[in-house]
Amino acid sequence: MTGPAGVPKTHGPRVDFKIMGDWGNANFHAIAGWIMAHLRWQSERGSSFWIKTGTGYGDNIASLVSGEVDLTITTPYDVVPKWAREGSNYFAGKEPAPFIRSLGWLPQTDKLVFAIREDTGITSFKDIRDRKFPLKLASGFRTEDNIMMWAIDRVLEEHGIEIEPWGGEWLEHDFPRICVPFVTNGLANSVINEAIVVPQWRELVEKVPMRFLSYEEDALKALSSKYGLVPSIMPKGYLKAPEDIACIDWSNWAILVREDMSEEQAYLVTSIMVEQRAELEARYRHHPPEHAAMTYPIDPYAMWQGLGAPLHPGAERYYREHGYMK
Template sequence: MTSFRISRRAAVAGALALALGGAGVALAQAPAFFRIGTGGTAGTYYPIGGLIANAISGQDGKGVPGVVATAVASNGSVANVNAIGGGASESGFTQSDVAYWAYTGTGLFEGRPKVQDLRVIATLYPETVHLVARKDANIKSVADLKGKRVSVDEPGSGTIVDARLILGAYGLTEKDIKAEYLKPGPASERLKDGGLDAYFFVGGYPTGAVSELATSTAIALVPIAGPEADKLLSQYQFFAKDTVPAEVYRGVAETPTISVNAQWVTSAKQPEDLVYRITKALWSPDTRKLLDGGHAKGKQIRPETATTGLGIPLHPGAEKFYREAGVLK
C-alpha cells in the first residue's frame, strides 16, 4: 500500500510539473484527473487498477502528459458503473455481464434507467468465479451449499449478481443458505475462524485474499460444472467455461468453473482525444512491463483480446486507437 501511495504522489507531482512547465500556460494545461474505480483492496481489480493508473499518469515523460490517474477502492462492478453514470468517476472496472445489463436496462438493472453513455476502453482479462470452501465443510457441489453459511459478497458488487444466478441454476436461492454479505478479505477471515463455510468471489486468479487464506487454512474450490453449469452457459452468453489450474492456491486441485470478462469502462462524455491517448498509453511498451511484472493477471491483459466479448460499444477514442493499431479492421 505504501509503494502505491508513493507512486501516486509521484504521478501527481509529475503531472503538475508538466502543467506548470511553461510560463503563462499553467491554466491552459491544468491536469486532467482520471479516476479508475476498482474493487476491494483484497481483490484483483485494485492492484491492476494501481498498475494502470501509474502507467497512464503523465510523469517522467511517460504516460499521458497532463493526466493524473488514481485507482480508487470501491464496492466493485455495479458501484463503478453507477459512479460513471452519475458523473462521480471518470472510469472503472466492471464485469462484462454487469456492463451489458446497465447499458440495456436488463438483468440487475431491470426497471432502472439505462446507463446508455457507458463505453468500453478495453476488455482486460477473464474473471473466474471462485466458490471457496473450508475443506472440512464437505461441500462438493453448489447444491451442497443448502443450509450452509455462505457469503455472496456485498450488495453493489458483480459477484453477488453471479452468485444468485449460479445458486438459481442449482435450484437454490439466498433463502436456502445462511447468507452473509462480505468482501473476499473479511470473508476469508470469517472462514478461517470457522464462522463461514464458503464464499463466492469473481476475479482473476490468483487473488490475494484466497492465496493468503490457503497458506493457513485447508480450503477447496467447489466445481461449477455439469448440466446445471451447461444450462447457465447457454442461457447467459457472457459466461464461459474456465478452469483454475492445480496449486494456483496451495493444496487446491484443478477445478472446473466459469468466468466473465473484466472490462475497463468510461463514459461517452469523456473527450475522444483524451480516451485515445489513454488507450494508447495502456498499450505502450512501458505499460507492458508494468503489467507483466506487477501482477500474475497482468500478463493476460493483451491488445489482441482488448476488443473481444464487448457487449457494449467501444468509446470512440479507444476505437480510433484500435483501428489505427490494426486490432479492429
C-alpha cells in the same frame, strides 16, 4: 518533443479528469493512478485529476452514466458493460445506457468458484440440497451495488440452494484478502468468491482440506441462457483441485467511458494504456502470471476485442493507426 535537459514538454489542453476505481487499495485504484499520472504529464498545467473510491460494480457504472466521472473500471469485461447498455439483468429497472463506450480491457484471468470444507462431508450441490445443509458462506458484502453478489444469488438460485432458511449465514467482506480467511480461521465452512489469484486462497487450501464443487450442467446452461454469464473451468491442479472445476468466468477489467468524450482525449488515454503498459505490468511481475493479480502481459492486439461495449472512436482510431486492428 523535449525541452531543456531532455525533459518532455507537456502538451494538450487543460483537462479536469475524474476516474472511479475500487475501495482504494486494490487493482482498479492502481490502474486509475497509472492512467492519471501519464495523463497529467501530457496535459496543460493547472489541469485537475480526481480518483473516487467505489465497489467496482454498480456504483462505478452509475457514476459514469451520470457524468460524475469521465472513466470507470469494472469486471467482468464482457457481461457488465453489456447489461448496463441494455438495462438488463442486474441493471433491470434502470435506464439503459447505450452511450457507454470502451477504450479496451486489461487482463485478469479469474473465476467465480465455490469451495467447502471437506469435513462437512459435502461432495456436490446435490448433497447440500438433500441435507439442506446450513452453509456458513464467506462472500462479499450484500449491498445493492455489488454485482458479484447479484451473480452469486443467481448461482445459488439455479442450484436450488438457500442460506438463511436452512439455518446458514453469510460472512461478508468485499476484500477477498479478508473474506477468504473467514474459512481459514474457522468462522465459515464455505466460500464463494472470485480473485482466485490472491495468496489467501492458496493459504486456505494449504491449511484446510477443501473441496471445490463444480457447478451443475443444468445450472450453467441456465446462467448462460438467462443472464449471459460465461461458463468456465478452473483447471485441475489450480488451488490443489484434483480435477477440472466447472464455474463462471469473472475475467478482465473493462475501461469504460461515455460516447461524449472527445475523440482526442479517448485517443490519448488509449495511447497511455498501450504505450505505458510495461510500467503497469512491472507492478505484478514479482509473481508468476498464474498467481499475479493482473495476468501480464497486456496485449494491444487483443485488448480491444470481446468487450461488452463498443470501442470509442478515438480508441478505435488509435488501435487502427498503430496496426493493432487487422
